[in-house]
Amino acid sequence: MSKLTDFSRGIVIGSAIGLVGGIAGSHLYQKKQNLSPDEILNQIKKSFLEEGPIEGSWISFETKPLRKFAIRMNGVEGGITRLEDGKLVAYEFLADVKTGSVLTIDRLAM
Numbered sequence: 790m791s792k793l794t795d796f797s798r799g800i801v802i803g804s805a806i807g808l809v810g811g812i813a814g815s816h817l818y819q820k821k822q823n824l825s826p827d828e829i830l831n832q833i834k835k836s837f838l839e840e841g842p843i844e845g846s847w848i849s850f851e852t853k854p855l856r857k858f859a860i861r862m863n864g865v866e867g868g869i870t871r872l873e874d875g876k877l878v879a880y881e882f883l884a885d886v887k888t889g890s891v892l893t894i895d896r897l898a899m
Contacts, residue, residue: 823886826850826865832889833882837869844877845870852886864892 830848837843848867855864868881882894 823852823863824889826867826886829865829884829886829889830867833867833884833891834869837871837880841871841873843869843871855883855892857892862887862892 826848830846834843834846846867846869849865852863852865855862863886864883865886866881866883868879870877870879872878876898879897880894881897883892884890885892
């Protein structure tokens, strides 16, 4: 009976270690992944929608390498258009693909 108990205990411990390892590995894998351009655009649109309606939006699906001093990253370009005081105004942005953070944004009057 002792061998069966030791075997059962080993199975439980091995399963627990495998489960914890799988969860940790999955978390690390997801942390390394880039956000999709659609996810980035939706984040930025959400921020703009808090101030008013949007007329249109776009985002490039090509990432491009960026460098700011010693920092290297990949980014995507995009834009938002909306009406402000009866005039169409466009905003162009550059966002980090890892975090979705806006790196630069420029307001362009049309």
